[in-house]
Each structure stands twice: as C-alpha cells, then as structure tokens.
Amino acid sequence: xxxxxxxxxxxxxxxxxxxxxxxxxxxxxxxxxxxxxxxxxxxxxxxxxxxxxxxxxxxxxxxxxxxxxxxxxxxxxxxxxxxxxxxxxxxxxxxxxxxxxxxxxxxxxxxxxxxxxxxxxxxxxxxxxxxxxxxxxxxxxxxxxxxxxxxxxxxxxxxxxxxxxxxxxxxxxxxxxxxxxxxxxxxxxxxxxxxxxxxxxxxxxxxxxxxxxxxxxxxxxxxxxxxxxxxxxxxxxxxxxxxxxxxxxxxxxxxxxxxxxxxxxxxxxxxxxxxxxx
Numbered sequence: 001x002x003x004x005x006x007x008x009x010x011x012x013x014x015x016x017x018x019x020x021x022x023x024x025x026x027x028x029x030x031x032x033x034x035x036x037x038x039x040x041x042x043x044x045x046x047x048x049x050x051x052x053x054x055x056x057x058x059x060x061x062x063x064x065x066x067x068x069x070x071x072x073x074x075x076x077x078x079x080x081x082x083x084x085x086x087x088x089x090x091x092x093x094x095x096x097x098x099x100x101x102x103x104x105x106x107x108x109x110x111x112x113x114x115x116x117x118x119x120x121x122x123x124x125x126x127x128x129x130x131x132x133x134x135x136x137x138x139x140x141x142x143x144x145x146x147x148x149x150x151x152x153x154x155x156x157x158x159x160x161x162x163x164x165x166x167x168x169x170x171x172x173x174x175x176x177x178x179x180x181x182x183x184x185x186x187x188x189x190x191x192x193x194x195x196x197x198x199x200x201x202x203x204x205x206x207x208x209x210x211x212x213x214x215x216x217x218x219x220x221x222x223x224x225x226x227x228x229x230x231x232x233x234x235x236x237x238x239x240x241x242x243x244x245x246x247x248x249x250x251x252x253x254x255x256x257x258x259x260x261x262x263x264x265x266x267x268x269x270x271x272x273x274x275x276x277x278x
Contacts, residue, residue, distance in 0.1 A: 006108075007233040008113070009034060009036040009038075009039050009230070010042055010191075010211075011027065012042040012214070012215065013042075013043065014044070014060075014216045015044055015218035016053045016054075017046055017052075017053040018047045023216070023250055024060055026250050026256050027216060027229065030248060030257045036067055037067075037108050038068055038108065039070070040069075040072075040115065043072050043073055043119070044075065044076040044155065045057045045076075049094070054094065071098040072116070073094050073101050074191065074192065075119050075155070077091075077093075078090045079093070101119075103116045103117055107144065107148065111148060112140075112148040112151065113152075114140050114151070116154050118156050127154065127155055127170045131172075135179070137152060137183075141180060144184070147241075149232075149267065152188045152189070157169060158188050158201070161197055163195075164195065181202050186207075186209070186268070187209050187232070187243065188211070189230070191212070194220065197212045198212075198245055205268060206268045209243075211230060213229065216228070226251050228248060229248050229257065231246045240266065243267060246261075246262040246263075
C-alpha cells in the first residue's frame with residue numbers, strides 16, 4: 001500500500017503474562033516497518049495487573065520507539081485478586097507504567113483521536129461511559145480540524161457481532177454514539193472481545209463505523225481466530241474521504257505478522273466540503 005500515508009496502529013488486549021512466544025518480537029518488527037504516526041494500546045495490557053506483567057508491557061512499549069504510544073487501561077489492568085489494591089489504588093500499577101488513567105486526546109496529520117477510560121473498579125469486567133465523558137468527547141470532536149478523521153477509542157465495544165455476549169457491550173453506548181455521531185465522529189475503535197471485525201454504526205450520507213480489534217499477543221484467542229492488530233490508513237488525494245482498515249495476523253511458528261485484505265470505509269464529507277455543497 002505504497003500510496004498510503006501516516007497510519008495508526010491499534011494494539012489491543014495483549015494480556016502480558018499470557019503472550020505467545022515470538023509474537024512480541026514480530027509486532028516490534030511490524031511497527032518498525034509500518035512507521036505509524038500513533039500506536040493506540042487499547043486496554044487489557046496485562047492479564048492480572050501484576051507489577052511483573054506491567055514491567056514486561058512497559059519494556060515492550062519502549063521497544064516501539066520512536067512511534068508514540070497512546071495507552072488506556074482495560075478491565076484486566078485493575079487488580080482482581082489483590083482486593084486491597086483494587087479498592088484503594090485500582091490504577092496504581094497501571095499508572096506507574098503508563099501514566100494517569102484518564103481520557104487522552106491526540107491530534108496529528110490526518111487523525112484526531114480521543115481515547116476514554118471506560119473501566120470502572122467496582123465492575124468485574126463490564127465497562128461504562130459517563131454522561132460527562134460523552135459530553136466532553138463530543139466537544140473535543142467538534143473542536144477538531146474539519147478534515148481530520150475523528151476517532152473515539154473505548155476498551156469495551158460499542159457494538160457487537162451476533163456471536164458475542166450482549167453483556168460485553170459498553171454501558172451508555174447508545175447515548176454516546178448518538179452524541180458522537182452528531183459531533184462528527186467517523187470511527188469508534190474497541191477491544192475486549194478478542195474479535196477483529198468492522199461494523200456499520202450509521203448509514204450514509206453520514207456513515208460511522210465500529211472497528212473491533214483482536215488480541216495482539218495473547219494465547220487467549222477465540223476459536224478459529226489468530227492474533228491480530230489493526231492498521232488504519234488514509235490515501236492522500238482521494239476525491240472522497242475514506243479510511244482503509246487492514247488487519248495484520250500472526251500465528252504460532254510464523255515469523256512476522258501478515259497483512260489481510262484491506263477494507264475501505266467511506267466517510268462523510270468534512271464540514272468545509274459540506275458547506276461548499278450547500
């Protein structure tokens with residue numbers, strides 16, 4: 001895809017502590033090859049939120065330099081069995097490795113990304129987006145450059161394929177999607193369910209898409225699935241706004257991640273184009 005420019009790479013659910021031998025090295029090589037403008041590390045970074053697992057995850061992220069990494073916690077990044085830590089310092093180990101467990105914004109090149117902490121220490125695994133997060137994210141999307149591809153990242157999915165447990169869906173998703181769609185969001189990236197897929201959320205003329213990632217490194221793959229990461233690309237000069245989505249897959253015994261067929265997602269005209277059309 002030599003004509004593509006300045007991509008994003010989503011790494012989700014690596015579950016350090018359960019990683020496949022050789023997968024991390026293969027992923028480091030892929031990042032060096034693809035040179036993304038941003039790596040999004042979208043939660044469940046560790047399996048049991050231990051200090052050792054976070055140290056391994058931090059060491060891995062350091063190997064991805066110079067690519068910038070935007071990290072966010074998943075439910076597995078809060079201690080489950082260490083009840084004292086879960087109650088008093090649920091994000092203590094995460095924050096020592098990756099900084100504050102707060103909502104984060106990134107803007108560069110073609111991209112405007114808002115990543116949300118949708119974990120809640122009082123929940124075992126289910127996520128939630130608050131009214132405050134919905135409103136603040138919508139404001140950030142409206143303030144973004146009109147031509148930018150606007151992305152929201154949540155750990156838990158905002159939409160689900162038929163084959164998954166409906167309880168896995170992010171609490172508050174319907175209200176969030178309505179607000180973010182009105183504010184100009186193009187894509188919502190998620191993880192959690194270890195199933196790589198693309199789903200339409202709203203139809204043209206104002207399309208919006210959910211892009212779900214698989215598990216990047218873990219042995220905890222779904223039956224029939226491989227480890228995978230997601231690459232998002234833009235083709236400069238295209239007459240219409242669009243985003244190219246490609247999943248890169250890895251199997252045990254394989255040296256490198258291999259690209260799968262790319263899917264081009266049509267996006268709505270940005271606000272300046274819409275104004276000219278009127």
